[in-house]
Amino acid sequence: MCDHHDKLRSNNRDLQGIEKQWDRREFFKKTSLGLGAMALGSLLQSEKLWSAVNPVADPNNSFNSFTKNKLGLPHHLPRAKRIVYLFQSGGPSQLDLFDYKPKLKDMFGQDLPDSIRAGQRLTGMSADQTAFPIAASTLNFKQYGESRAWVSDAMPYLSEVVDDLCFIKGMHTDAINHDPAITFFQTGSQQPGRPSIGSWISYGLGSDNDNLPTFISLVSKNGSGQPLYSRLWGNGFLPTEHQGVQFRSGKDPVLYLGDPENYDGNDRRQMLDYLKKLNGMAYDAFGDPEINARIAQYEMAYRMQTSVPEVTDTSDEPDYIFDMYGPDSRNPGTYAANCLMARKLLEKDVKFVQLYHQGWDQHGNCPGGVKYQSKNTDQGTAALIKDLKQRGMLEDTLVVWGGEFGRTVYSQGQLTETNYGRDHHPKAFTMFMAGAGVKPGFTYGETDDFGYNIIKDPVHTHDFQATLLHLFGIDHERLTFKHQGRRYRLTDVHGDVVKDILV
Amino acid sequence: MESSVPDFILFLGRFHPLVVHLPIGFLIFAFMFELYGRWKKDSSVSIGIEFALLAGALSAAVACVLGYMLSLGGEYEKAMLDTHFWFGIATTLVTFSAWSIRSGKLKIPKLRGLKSNMAGLTLVVVLVSITGHYGGNLTHGSDYLVKYAPFGRKEKVVLPPIDKLEDAAVYDYLVNPILDAKCTSCHNSSKKKGGLSLQDSMAIKKGGKNGEAFIAGNVAKSEMMRRVMLDPHHEDYMPPEGKTPLTDEEKSILSFWIEKANADFKAKLADVETPEEIASIASNMLGLEDVTGKSGIPLPKVGLVNGEILEDIVGAGFKVRELIFESGLYEVVLPPHYIDSKNGDDLDGKLEKLLPMKDNIIWLSLKDNDVQDRHLKTIGQFVNLQKVELEKNPITDLGIAEITGIQSITGLNLYQTKITASSFDNFIKMKGLERVYAWGTAITEDEVARFAAKQNRPTIIMGM
16 A cells, blocks of 8 residues: 555654654554554545546546546536636625516515415525515616616616526525525535535546636625635535635735745745655655645646736726726726636636625615625626637636525515615526526526416526536536535436526 | 126236246156166166156146136237147146156056157147247247347348438338337237237227227327337336336337327328427437437437547637537637747648548637638638637638638627628628627628628627
8 A cells, every 4th residue: 555665754752752653553543453454555546546536636647648537537528618607605686686676566565375376485584574564666767779688777887788697597405595505506505615616627527727727716805794714615525736726806916925024035935845855755654635725736736836926917008998898997806806806817727617696685765785795896897708708718618697596576575666675595596507508598498477486497506506507518417526424416316407598 | 799708817818927947847857867878877767757747747737727818918920829839738648648657557568768858848848838838929929039040040031221300201110110120029910919909000090909009199088109109117017117118219210200290100290390300319329420410400410539639729729529428529728829920830730730630620729829821721621510719810711711610600709800781792701600709800790781781691799
């Protein structure tokens, strides 16, 4: 299982004592456990095999690994090469943005019929309300583009690009509260611990740009609300090099990339080479794939010293690009600036860029809140789609916009002529996609007159995930990882590809 | 007739396939003991032979009774059933005789010793084999035993190979192979489960004891489809538990045949409006070039690329990625700024290196690499390209003319190149071209609008 002569041997007396103890353990491990050790050996061997998916992890592996995917991927011809997922955290109100329900105007203030709610569970925040008064949106809706898609006046910029969008109005999910719902969307499970979509894609398809992480997440600084956790872009049980790397929202997206004062960095390569050698020995001795991940991350950080300043430098962007993304785009860390950054990252073939914008949780003051959130995001989203399109990148870049659930048709708390709140609603909400292999100018699915239940073409979170993987050439049932005795997949045991929205 | 048989009788009858193996075992065991006794001149085994014969005779009698009960279900072909029936009875009777002779209860003076026993036992073994064979044919179908035999394999009706999907008769080429693989082991002319045989068109039209197998043009009302589509745990689900269920693709083909082809046994794909999905499944089944691919994109059939060629290409700085595992179809990318005006001549050599795999490249990206018109001449030979990124290169209309021969290109990125509206004619020549990205070129919005008014393809996409 390992070569003893490669082992680190200390010339420090104390450490030698510890090494002796290690040796005793090793002895038991390798002799008295006999067969177990052999089995373990083969297990670790297979781990090594897995980690070789990413050529960066093992630069010495054979040439073929560069062109032959170890997992047998893609299963079919991909449509998408990369994706930007604009996650609208909090649960944007579909009823105030896209899902236009004109009949509600006449039902203003009436109690939501029981036949519509049908005993559906509510959150603790509105479950004890004595009445569930219907709140029609106070925002004005209009149809736009050749596709005649309904968009409210909260999103004037987005209404210009509706012919590039594919609205899915019959989204539904299992979870009713933020954290489980976001975790469910990003990892396929409400409980933490599973890899996120980006990690699965990184694990399955590897990197297209060796100098930048395959999976980058950006959280905009001008949204606030329910907290986000790094596990949402975590690798779960997949090898660590597949975790999303968060770029900070600010001037310096990755800290400590610059050289400290009085250090020119000239011998860093040498230092890293030696460190790699040491880590390599440790890997030979213990076979822990995390060591390989660490080697890969040191190397990545080294390459990022040049690649990150290059990609985060927006000085060569012309003014009209900034103007398109809006004034916020000159303020690093805002949603608009992150959209621009996302485009730059995608241009460098970063496979998965995950944006988060918080604050879409309008329990109270829904009309005002939706307008405020839209003001911060609308122009950036629309500009990103336009920008990708004019560069020809929408051809193979998938854009996804959506939150973790929708919002209720009834008002949470006081309903007035001009104001209302909306509680969480997992049973029906709207998302949109654009680009790579998704039908442009298309609306899929339909909700009832209350926007409460789906009456046509429902799309479950797992269906969405299956479709996303499908666009990357992956059969969601065949991308699996064995962990704790069973094979896991992003969609667990669910999910059907929504073929109807594919070109 | 079936209804008059009590369920309990049928229940017992189903034990027939279990019990029949007992006499087979006993009798062959007796025969082997006899041979052993003769060979070793050991008469002590004779008590064993006698016992085995008795046990064989009794179990054979039980098997006969159970077999008769099973036959009352009426799911088997009459003629073959009769043969099996009479051979079974004969085996039982002969075994009883053999036991009688052996045990001395029946004395035939002329046939003493070796001859009588060997003759009787040989006859018993022959009979049990024949009975067993017929029984097997009833259960598994008459071609079960020799289907994979290395000798005298009966060539099944060989369908003439076809090159074009449209020529395929829906029933012969698509439906029948599915029925053959998944249904006819229980629904054939000799074993008609539920009275239904799916062996040939005549039998299929006849239906089973629950009526017609399908209603032409109506999938929902077709019993066969209803059962196939059920939840797998449903009692009526077909194929029954333990057999391989139909795949989604197979179900779509059957539905397509009943619904769209009106269950016509002669209709060819050309005669029927064929959705893309069906065409794709059909091409897969027939091993034809998949005209749509799984993502709805036609894919060329190419060979795999030699590892040394790939190594050479990667060595030249290209990034190579196989687009479908083991398909030999590749995306090739030259990272931007790899070539600039200083090493511009290198590009010629690099592109030459791609030529050995020119048919295998379907996505090509050379953006921002000082690609000149003369390089497009080389690229013009890459006849299977579908997506080409040439943006930010000093290409002119002359260059575009070099690649008009590639009919498979659907997306062409020419943003920030030196092309003008004169290239429009060349775009039209490229029959597959759907989208051209032309932002940042000399082409104006007006020109695009005028072009779009006359032509519905390709869409020329501009920017701000």
